[in-house]
Amino acid sequence: MGMTFAEKVLARAAGKDRVVPGEIVMVRPTHLLTHDNTSAIIGKIGPELDQYGVVDRDLPVIVLDHAIPACDEKTAAEHQRVRAFARRFELPHFFDGGEGTCHQVVMEKGLAKPGTIVVGSDSNSCSYGAVGCFGTGIDRTGAAALLLTGETWLRVPSTIRVVLEGKFQKGVSPKDFALTLAGMIGADGANYMALEFDGPALGEIGVEDRITVANMGVEMGAKVAAFPVDEQTEAFLHRIGLRRYAYEALWADDDAEYEQRIALRLDKIEPVLALPHAVDNVSPVSENLGLPIQQALLGTCSNGRLSDLKTAADIVRGKKIHPNVRFLVLPASRTVLLEAMAQGYVRTLLEAGAVLLPPGCGPCHGAHQGVLAPGERCVSTANRNLRGRMGSASAEILLASPATVAASAIAGAIALPEED
Amino acid sequence: MRVWRYGDDIDTDMLFPGMYAHTCATIEEIRPHLLEGLDPTFAAEVRVGDFLFVGCNFGCGSSREQPALGLRAVGVAAVVGESFSRSFFRAAINQGLLLIECPQAVDCYEEGMEVRLHLAQGEIEVGGARFGFPALPPEILAIHAAGGLLEYARAWLATRGA
Numbered sequence: 001m002g003m004t005f006a007e008k009v010l011a012r013a014a015g016k017d018r019v020v021p022g023e024i025v026m027v028r029p030t031h032l033l034t035h036d037n038t039s040a041i042i043g044k045i046g047p048e049l050d051q052y053g054v055v056d057r058d059l060p061v062i063v064l065d066h067a068i069p070a071c072d073e074k075t076a077a078e079h080q081r082v083r084a085f086a087r088r089f090e091l092p093h094f095f096d097g098g099e100g101t102c103h104q105v106v107m108e109k110g111l112a113k114p115g116t117i118v119v120g121s122d123s124n125s126c127s128y129g130a131v132g133c134f135g136t137g138i139d140r141t142g143a144a145a146l147l148l149t150g151e152t153w154l155r156v157p158s159t160i161r162v163v164l165e166g167k168f169q170k171g172v173s174p175k176d177f178a179l180t181l182a183g184m185i186g187a188d189g190a191n192y193m194a195l196e197f198d199g200p201a202l203g204e205i206g207v208e209d210r211i212t213v214a215n216m217g218v219e220m221g222a223k224v225a226a227f228p229v230d231e232q233t234e235a236f237l238h239r240i241g242l243r244r245y246a247y248e249a250l251w252a253d254d255d256a257e258y259e260q261r262i263a264l265r266l267d268k269i270e271p272v273l274a275l276p277h278a279v280d281n282v283s284p285v286s287e288n289l290g291l292p293i294q295q296a297l298l299g300t301c302s303n304g305r306l307s308d309l310k311t312a313a314d315i316v317r318g319k320k321i322h323p324n325v326r327f328l329v330l331p332a333s334r335t336v337l338l339e340a341m342a343q344g345y346v347r348t349l350l351e352a353g354a355v356l357l358p359p360g361c362g363p364c365h366g367a368h369q370g371v372l373a374p375g376e377r378c379v380s381t382a383n384r385n386l387r388g389r390m391g392s393a394s395a396e397i398l399l400a401s402p403a404t405v406a407a408s409a410i411a412g413a414i415a416l417p418e419e420d
Numbered sequence: 421m422r423v424w425r426y427g428d429d430i431d432t433d434m435l436f437p438g439m440y441a442h443t444c445a446t447i448e449e450i451r452p453h454l455l456e457g458l459d460p461t462f463a464a465e466v467r468v469g470d471f472l473f474v475g476c477n478f479g480c481g482s483s484r485e486q487p488a489l490g491l492r493a494v495g496v497a498a499v500v501g502e503s504f505s506r507s508f509f510r511a512a513i514n515q516g517l518l519l520i521e522c523p524q525a526v527d528c529y530e531e532g533m534e535v536r537l538h539l540a541q542g543e544i545e546v547g548g549a550r551f552g553f554p555a556l557p558p559e560i561l562a563i564h565a566a567g568g569l570l571e572y573a574r575a576w577l578a579t580r581g582a
Contacts, residue, residue, distance in 0.1 A: 024557045044570060052577050123483065123507075139483060139507070141514040145573040153559060155509070188477065192506045223506060 002253025004159040005226050006194040009134040009250055013117050021158035021259075031093070031111050032059050032146050033120030035102045036066040039078035041121060042085050044144040054089045055150040061093040061118075062086055063105045065360040068097025071368035100333025100359040101301040103127040107211065108335055110242045114229045114249035119143075119152065124301055124383065126217040129195075129226035130210035131233050132249050136223050157223045158259040160190055161252075163199035166267040171417060173311070174209035175303060175381065175401035178216040179272050181264065183282025191221035193259055196252055198228055201266050207236040208305040215302045219279045219383055228252075271416060273379070274399035277387040285404055288414045292324070293398075295378040296409035299330025299357070300364045303381035303402050306336050306343070312406035313345035315417045321353035322412030328370050329354045330362040352410075366390045372397075379408045421497075422470045423535055426458060430474060431481035432508070434458040435491075441484050447493040454490040468495030471537075473529050475501065479508020485515060492517040492568070498537055500544060502526050513560055516568035520544060522553040 003011065007019050014025035034041055038060075042049060054060065062082060070076035079097070086094035099105050103124055112118050112128035118135050119125065121143040128135025138152065146152045162181065168174075182189075195217050197210075205213065210227045217225025227233070229249035237247070271285040298304070298312050309331065321327045329349050331337040337359055340346045350356060355370075357363075363370035364382045371391030372378055378390060378397050385397035398414070407417040432438075434457040436450065444450050455462040472491070478501045479487065488511040491499065498518040512519045520537075525546050529535070533547035542555045556564075566572035 022554060024560055026559050048574060048577060137483075137507075139485060139511050139514055141485060141569055142510065145514070145569045148573045149576055153513070153563075188480070191477065192509075221506065 001257060002255040004194065004256040004258070005132070005196050005250060005252045006134065006157050006159055006224050007256070008252070009115060009117060010154060010156050012115070012250065019156045021156050023156045024153050025156060026151055026153050027117055028150050029059070029119045029146070029152065030113070030116040031061045031106070031118045032143055033061045033063065033102055033106055033118065033122065033125060034143055035063050035122060036075070036078060036082070037121055037140060038062050038082045038085065041140050041144045041147070042081070044141065045148060048148055052148060054091070054147050057089060057091055058093070059150060060091055060147060061106055061111055062091065063095045063099060063102035064097040065100065065102045066365065067367045068358060068360045097360060098334060098358055100335070101304065101361055103215065103301045104304070104332035104336070107131065108240055108333055110237070110240045113242065113247040114233070115247060119146070123218045124215050126222060126225045127211050127215040127301065129214040129217065129224055130207060131237065132226060132229040132251065134224055134226070137218065157192055157194040159194040159196055159256070160185070160260045160262060161196045161198065161258045163261065163263045164197060164201040164204065164266060165199055165263060166201055166265040168204055168266045168269065171403060172269050172271055173401040173403060174205045174213055176271050177205070177264070177266065177269055178213045179274050179279070179282050179399060180269050182216065182220050182274065182279045183272070184262070185220055187219060187278055187280045188221045190217065193222055194224040194226065195220070195222045196226055198252070202228070202230060203232065204266055206307065207232050208307045211305065212302055216383055271401060271404055273404070273414065274385055276396040276398065277385055279383070279385060279399065285400065285414060285416055289416070291414040292377065293379050293408055293413060294324060294326065294376040295370065295372065296325055296327045296405050297330065297363065297370065297378060297380040297382060298328070298402055298405050299332060299362060300382040301332060301361070302383040304330055304332030304336060306339050308381065308402040309336070309340045309345045309349070310343070311402045313348040315403060315406040316352035316354070316410055317348050319352055319410050321409050324412045325409050326370065327352070327354040327409040328357055328362065330357045331359045333359050363390055379405050379414065381405050421535065422467065423529065423533070424459070424462060424466070424470060424472045425529065426472065426474045428475035429477045429480055430458060432479055432484055432487055433481055435479065435487035436484065438482065441482070441486065444486060447490065450486050450490040451494060454487070454494065466494050466496065469497050470495070471497055471535050472499040473501070473526050474499060475526065476503045478504050479512070480505040483507035483511065485511050488512040488515040488517045500525055513563060514569040516564055516566070516571070518564055520553050522551050525551040
């Protein structure tokens, strides 16, 4: 009997021949990601840090991204504590505000390697599955203890295998695929499980888009959401400086045992929205055309990469944003922003009337930079549309692809890009 | 010993309302609001050694740590459930709160039945009937015995430092 991706990674990390779903294993993750919440995490272990220090300087990856630049005095003081902590222990993987959203930074800096375990004190840490890394979110207490001991426990998940077939129709994106899957299996459809994506159409989803899909895994309850390492992954890793010998990829055996298998034909997927207030409240864009919006958000850790900005720039080029709409553009990282500037996408977006936000989380979690007023409606490429998340509890968030968000920003209402 | 019986999909907002999540961190601050959205009598009446018997997906929603911390601190012996949300399972173990996944025990329970936990044997006794549950690995039992993951880590560091 073979093993799934999750079973293989956890067995190797635990030094066992095999592990089975439900089993709890002790592992030493390669990295621990924390963000602005680093302040709260180290606050749990002040005396222990004084006495023993951090177990391994290479373990923590700290990215300030949730409220950057600081939105109030409390946040500023938290950032100050985090900077002092990073300086004190001479942590090599500290990234101050403006470098990007934490998950994008982890991936761009080559810290999420295939076959390794990277845990994060942030639920969307499952993003790293895009390159065959076992990325998963853990709690703050777990993160605090990990800083001291270097070790944590993980329960071996069972796995849902998603087999990709066919070809996307024009104008349909992997974000539409991720939302469609969420609608099919539900927001708790993969609760406690791993999602594995594979199949003949794997190549239809590029690495940037695999980050989008893996990022959405936790929105379906998944602990891990992983893709195999193929030529596209190897090319991506090569570009960021990770040579083939620097990692040892793992993937599921053909005879692995699955909780469920889902075959999805990409050509059957159409542009969709997740309507308020749940990610699985999915409905075709075509059935919601004309629904007025006041804000459009392009970016965040789910969709702020170069290909997303290109898609939007191509749609708004030579047009103007609807006067009733604020169009916020939030690149996922400084690297993405610089490249988007070099390619002219930023100029195109700004000429159309967009507002550029600093690379980070922006308004996605409702702290600053574009929170919603009562009764307002926002179409967003983010990953969560829970009630009140972006401000007022009577505001609505609709999740969509970059193309739908850009077309809607022009129309002032839910829209699809015009046909060429 | 008293058993507090609740249903399916109890989320963390019912266990500890989000409006207090950023202002309450200590057990003294948490205790008065524990299960406030689910059962207003709980905080005042819960006693050391009580059990919670719950349905599916207990602790779903936000991954805040106050519900698990609070239930352990007031002395709940164990939460016996059909299933737990992933974030709650993790938070509970790391806060030293015992979770027992045993749908048969939950099914069997009726008002007034006596409940006894035989942790070493991996069994729970409900009204005289015994039900097995998946054994918890030694590391997890050690975290529970230490009173939570941070206490466990502190003890580990102290041994190593000696």
